[in-house]
Amino acid sequence: MLLLGNEAIARGAVEAGVDYASTYPGTPSSEIGTTFSRIAADAGMYFEYSTNEKVALEGSAGAAVAGLRSFAFMKHVGVNVASDSLMTLATVGIVGGMVVLTADDPGMHSSQNEQDNRYYALLGNMPMMEPSSPAEAKDMMVRAFKVSEDLEVPIFFRTTTRINHAREPVLLGPVEDHHTADFQRDPGRFVTVPSVARRRHPWVLQQMEKALQVAETAEFNFIEGEGDIGIITSGVAYKYVLDAIDRMGLQCKVLKLGMTNPLPKGMITEFMGSVDKVVTVEEGEPFLETQVxxxxxxxxxxVQIFGKDDGHFSRLFEYNVDIVEAGLASALGLEYSPAEIPALDVKAPSRPPNLCPGCPHRASYYAAKVASKGKAVYPMDIGCYTLGMLPPLEAADIEISMGSSIGTACGMSRMLDEPVMAFIGDSTFFHSGIPPLINAIHNKHNFVLSILDNRTTAMTGHQPHPGTPMDGMGEKAPMMDIPTLVRGFGIDFVEVVNPYHLKETIDVYRRALQHDGIAVVIPRMACALLTDIYKRKIGKEIIPYQVDQEKCTKCHVCVERFGCVALTLVDGVVTIDETLCDGCGVCAQVCAFDAIQEVER
Amino acid sequence: MKSDIIFIGVGGQGILTAISALGTSANKAGMNLIMSEVHGMAQRGGTVEAHVRIGDVHGPLIPDRSAEAMVAFEPSEALRGIGKISPDGVILVNTNPIYPFTVSLGQEEYPNIERIAEELKGICGNVVAFDALEIARETGNPRGVNMVMLGALVGTGALPFPPETVRDVLPERIKEQFLEASLKAFDAGVGKAAEVFTQD
Known part of the structure; x- marks a missing residue:
């Protein structure tokens, strides 16, 4: 069956009889969740979208200490959020099998940094597996649950974008039965007061000794080929190595590592002893290189060992066949001429991502910028709404992690003279916006916080969150009301506004800026993509807008200040692309001359 | 023996549906294959690039200048994909432009379509440029550009497995209400490429 890497991973968990799975959506891991959401009820398992990765990890830990098989998965930076619990869970261990998946993103296709999460396995003393393709990922998942159960520790499962988002034929295996929850009280193991913790550290080191025996014999660590040159590789880099040696006609031996913590020291040492030169090929940091x-x-x-330290390979970005060929040639002193990329006389215009036509966030940013005359500092958060950083809105000054808009606003509003207007999405607010907001109230900080409530987790593919009436199993869920929540914290300026009503929204922001203390503005309007799907479903037509050229004064405020992507400026004339226009009508309110109107049907 | 095909275009043009049909048919034909979807940050409007690798290949990404075919759903996007196409490969390009907002907002210029086609011909001898949107409209299916392009790829005869396999999988990849229109668009695409690649 042709499966996406993320579907193959979900399938592997199902084949292992997984009982409990949890996540917070994050690219490139998101489709694992959408797959579970679709199949969990039929597969007789439980799946949830947790409020954040730490909670997801803890939920799965709770199931695994009760003898169930559980699976917590997240993008690489999600592991940072979960790490507080993960590092201690690794020493406590579990009873049923537990797999913790990290989806790393070399090249940062959709991430804020490029951290190589393999170091978490070293830091926490967790056995780690690293697949090189979707098909291998499926098989490895099944094995990971068994190893976890045998060793009583969670297995760290490291994927990268090119595994998660590649598609290949996968052979399906039998599905194991589910397990019965049976929690055996053992506070001397699971309650980590210092006297317990002191016993757990030696225990986990002992388990890692056993894990080493697994690594030395694991079927995912193997040697291919013959020759005096040895290549040590892991992950998708292994596939690039295979392509590269085919193309170069290179005679060599390849040690492919699928279990990469602990590394099979005996196997690697023997391998290095059998060749004249060793090249380590791995994306990211020199994780294998340093250890070998x-x-x-x-x-x-x-034996000579080549890799990143001597500059033959880069620590940056995603690899591909060309990069691996160049690196191997450089390390081995071989001739190499890269494929020549033709120079072009005509240039493709750039096509960067932008807020969609009809996106309610564009209206919110526009209103906030008008109300503050563009003279505030704008801490931003993580989601598709981060695109508010683009011109002409330029509504972002700092963004570092989930929830950081509110945390950074605390420091900035305390120390700066300018007003501070922070933006955070609804799902991000539930994820990690609440503790910094409570901090802001307690410490009497002074800023305007916009909680952009578009009723979904839009960026990762419209997953539910605690403010939506549905959960990960597709069942009805209690809908958490954000204004009630923040009023409960004692904030007295809390206003909900429809951002499509531009004048009213600008007015709310003006008053919010006058307010002394924390002012919360909640622009609430469903994501335009969701609204479109709904309109199609009920057969409601999207009526686009058009420009009345007689009334248009060519001031270009709509294009130069608002900048919706459905607006088109050619030779000084503004028109609206009917196929793109979502009919939100906000540009018509931006226009001071009443020159933008609905198309008459 | 391998067949590397790069698909490039704009979000919303149906590239992922096209490659899923292609991949499923290659799998049914018993070919080794791996494909990779490059996702952008925006759900709509960004560049979409997908690599389909069939035959004796390993990794999910096509090496530079080695693709046997490029299927470009949008003319300027064809320019962005040229690093992958082999000098001996074939480029299928839809000449119907989709202007990025950088152009519509007057920040950048969109190149002349004929100049694009000339430029492509300078890079790779086999360029088939045609208005796939027009063909799709003629079959009564303006959203069928992806099926026209997929059909055109099949029509080149460049695939290393029986071309009818692709048409045969469409019923399982496409919703019933769109199937007839999709098949029409697909056949029109096959016909368009066959005009150029007849029995040589």
Missing amino acids: KAFAHDAGLS
């Missing part, structure tokens, strides 16, 4: 050099040192081997 230590192994060579311990064994007194004089």
Whole structure:
């Protein structure tokens, strides 16, 4: 069956009889969740979208200590959120099998940094597996649950974008039965007061010794080929190595590592002893390279080891066949001429992402900028609404992590003279906006917080969140009301406004800026993409807008200040692309000359 | 023996549906294959690039200048994909432009379509440029550009497995209400490429 990497991963968990799965959506891991959401009820398992990755991890831990098989998965930076619990859970261990998946994003296709999460496995003493393709990921998932159960520790499962978002034929295996929850009280193990913690650290080191035996014999660690040159590789880089050696006609031996913590020291040492030169090929940081050099040192081997430290390979971005060929040639002193990319006389215009036509966030940003005359500082948060940073809105000054808009607003509003207007999405607010908001109230900070409520987790593909009436199983859920929640914190300026009503929204922001203390503005309007789907479903036509050229004074405020992508400016004339226009009508309110009107039907 | 095909275009043009049909048919034909979808940040309007690799290949990404075919759903996007196409490959390009907002807002210029076609011909001898939207409209299916392009790819005879396999999988990849129109668009695409690649 042709499966997306993320579907293959979900399938692997199902084949292992997974009982409990949890996540917070994050690219490139998101489709694992959408797959579970679709199949969980039929597969007889429980799946939830948790409020954040830490909660997702803890939920899965709770199931696994009760003897069930559980699966917590997240994008790489999500592991940072979960890490507080993960690092201690690793020493406590679990009873049923538990897999914790990190989806790393080399090249940062949709991420704020490029951290190599393999170091978490070292930091936490967790056995780690790293698949090189969707098909292998499926098989490895099944094995990971067994190893986890045997060793009583969670397995860290590291994927990258090119595994999660690749598609290939996958052979399906049998599906194991589910397990019965049976929690055996054991506070001497699971309650980590210092006296317990002191016993857990030696225990986990002992488990890692056992894990080493698994690594030495695991079917995912293997050697292919013959020759005096040895390549040590893991993850998708292994596939690029195979393509590269085919193309170069390189005679070599390849040690492919699928279990990469603990590394099979004996196997690697023997491999290095059998060749004249070793090249390590891995995306990201020199994780294998540093360790295999230590192994060579311990064994007194004089073999040359090439990789990133000597500059043959980069620590940056995603690899591909060309990069691996160039790196191998450079390390081995071979001739290499890269494929020549033709220079072009005509240039493709750039096509960067932007807020969609009809996106309610564009209206909110426009209103906030008008009310503050563009003279505030604008801390921003993580989601598709981050695109508010683009011109002409330019509504973002700092954004570092989920929830950071409110945290940074605390420091900035305390120390700066300018007003501070922070923006956070609804799902992000539930994820990690609440503690910093409570901090802001307690410490009497002074800023305007917009909670952009578009009724969904839009960026990752419209997953539910605690403010929506549905959960990950597709069942009805209590809908958490954001204004009630923040009023409960004691904030007295809380206003909900429809951002499509521009004048009213600007007015709310003006009053919010006058307010002393924390003012919360909640622009509430469903994501335009969701509204479109709904309109199609009920057969409601989207009526686009058009420009009345007689009334248009060519002031270009609509294009230069508002900048909806459905507006088109050619030779000084503004028109509206009917196929793109979503009919929200906000541009008509931006126009001071009443020159934009609904198309008459 | 391998067949690397790069698909490039704009979000919303149906590229992912087209490659899913292609991949399913290659799989049914018993071919080794791997494909990779490059997702952008925007749900709508951004560049979409997908690599389909069939035959004796390993990794999910096509090496530079080695694709046997490029299927460009949009003319300026064809320019963005040229690093992948082999000098001996074939480029199928839809000449109907979709202006990015950088152009519509007057920040950048969109190149002349004929100049694009000339430029492509300078890079790779086999360029088939045609208005796929027009063909799709003629079959009564203006949203069928993806099926026209997929049909055109099949019509080149460049696929290393029986071309009818692709048409045969469409009923399982496409919703019933759109199937007839999709098949029409697909056949029109096959015909368009066959005009150029007849029995050589």
